Amino acid sequence: MQNFEEVYEVARLIPEGRVTSYGAIAKYLGTGARLVGWAMNASHLKNVPAHRVVNHAGVLTGKNHFATPTLMQELLENEGIIIIKDKIQNFKDLFWDPETELSL
DNA sequence: GATTTGACTACTA
């Protein structure tokens, strides 16, 4: 569906050093959170920074779907995000909500 | 073509 493309588009809009949640994207697109997760599953076919998308708790639940389980954390740390035990530190401050950021 | 599952979230008890 085109929702996938919208998910990819929103994911690409995430600024470096910022992260968002599946639910935020899902709500922004008016779809289910699991749909976003499924889109991310296929994101490897696209040019989508899926590493900037985490669950509502800021935990890298999808790291296992990357080339290597550590790749996701390394990419995020490369953008200045601190991760401890697969969990984004200062997640609340780094959180990027499309509904808020794109609607300003 | 119907059922199950998946990188999720929110509500209810």
Place this chain on the structure above:
DNA sequence: GTAGTAGCCAAAT
């Protein structure tokens, strides 16, 4: 604070 259930959409079986 923990546990279970419902809702979302698409792909896989």
